[in-house]
Amino acid sequence: MPSVQLSSSLQRADAEVLAIHCSDHRFQAAFYEFLNLKLDLNENYDLLVLPGGPQCLTLVEYLPKFSWAGWKWLRYQVEAHDLKRLILIQHQDCGWYKELPFHLHASSEPRLRQEEDLRRARAALAKERPDLRVEFYYAGWDASERITIDEVSG
Numbered sequence: 001m002p003s004v005q006l007s008s009s010l011q012r013a014d015a016e017v018l019a020i021h022c023s024d025h026r027f028q029a030a031f032y033e034f035l036n037l038k039l040d041l042n043e044n045y046d047l048l049v050l051p052g053g054p055q056c057l058t059l060v061e062y063l064p065k066f067s068w069a070g071w072k073w074l075r076y077q078v079e080a081h082d083l084k085r086l087i088l089i090q091h092q093d094c095g096w097y098k099e100l101p102f103h104l105h106a107s108s109e110p111r112l113r114q115e116e117d118l119r120r121a122r123a124a125l126a127k128e129r130p131d132l133r134v135e136f137y138y139a140g141w142d143a144s145e146r147i148t149i150d151e152v153s154g
């Protein structure tokens with residue numbers, strides 16, 4: 001394939017944000033729209049995209065090597081780019097969670113399991129990087145299959 005000229009150019013402004021979300025293809029356009037247009041990040045953020053998204057920050061006992069990698073990538077990006085803000089997004093019907101054993105969470109209800117992991121990530125981040133501003137979101141769809149994203153507090 002010959003080289004392809006794109007309309008995109010190199011982002012020269014410093015980034016302040018790292019976003020972590022799932023790789024599920026059904027949500028990519030929505031995540032992009034949310035980060036760029038609703039949160040006004042204007043394509044200027046670091047991004048980790050992997051199955052289960054921020055769940056990798058909570059796997060210490062079940063999949064310690066995955067947890068190690070998730071934290072390694074997070075620390076690298078935050079330190080290398082002096083990031084100030086972290087955006088973690090979970091989503092409805094996440095296939096990664098269907099693979100996880102139920103004993104890892106207090107509830108078997110998918111959204112409650114994901115919110116439990118966001119609380120675990122919040123606690124771990126408060127200890128590890130209290131300087132970071134951390135936001136949590138949950139993406140789902142409505143009856144017409146339009147994506148909605150809610151902020152998750154507490």
Ligand SMILES: [Zn+2]
Pocket residue numbers: 022023024051052053091093094095096
């Ligand atoms: Zn997913």
